[in-house]
Amino acid sequence: MDLILNENENYNKCIDEIENIKKNKSCTSIDINKIKIGELIYIIFMPYSQKYIYDLYPKCGYVQSIEIINSINPFTNKTEENYNIIIKNMSNIDENLLHDGVSYFGQSLGYDYMIYLINE
Numbered sequence: 349m350d351l352i353l354n355e356n357e358n359y360n361k362c363i364d365e366i367e368n369i370k371k372n373k374s375c376t377s378i379d380i381n382k383i384k385i386g387e388l389i390y391i392i393f394m395p396y397s398q399k400y401i402y403d404l405y406p407k408c409g410y411v412q413s414i415e416i417i418n419s420i421n422p423f424t425n426k427t428e429e430n431y432n433i434i435i436k437n438m439s440n441i442d443e444n445l446l447h448d449g450v451s452y453f454g455q456s457l458g459y460d461y462m463i464y465l466i467n468e
Contacts, residue, residue: 355402362405365438366390369408375464380431387411388466389435391445395459400450404459408466409435412442 369390383389389411393404415432433445450458 359402359405362407366406366408369438370466374467376467378463378465380433380463381429383411383414383431383433383463383465385411385414388468389445389463390466391461391463393447393459393461395450396456397450397458400459403450404447407435407437407443407445409437409443411445412436 369388375390378389387410388408390406390408392406395401395404412434417430417432418427419430420426421428431445434442435445436442445463446457446461447459449456
């Protein structure tokens with residue numbers, strides 16, 4: 349039970365920090381392929397399973413690097429672009445924008461996400 353409480357507290361702390369940053373600023377939804385280095389963004393996650401709701405905590409930070417990795421989807425045999433985006437979070441730590449996948453089903457991450465640009 350304590351583990352769930354800690355995950356819930358961490359999740360709520362992340363939400364509160366982002367709300368504080370967004371205060372008195374406008375935010376617009378942005379596609380992952382439109383993000384530019386230096387922009388302040390935040391991301392929220394919607395897991396396909398309720399099990400991962402608190403594992404996929406929201407993130408916020410300045411974009412440090414963007415790497416596009418082309419891979420072949422084994423199910424469609426088509427090339428797909430995958431984005432590896434590093435942000436510097438509000439604790440001044442570099443981290444990946446996306447969480448690791450939580451899915452057992454093929455190439456799926458196991459969650460959807462929405463990215464927002466914070467206009468300073």
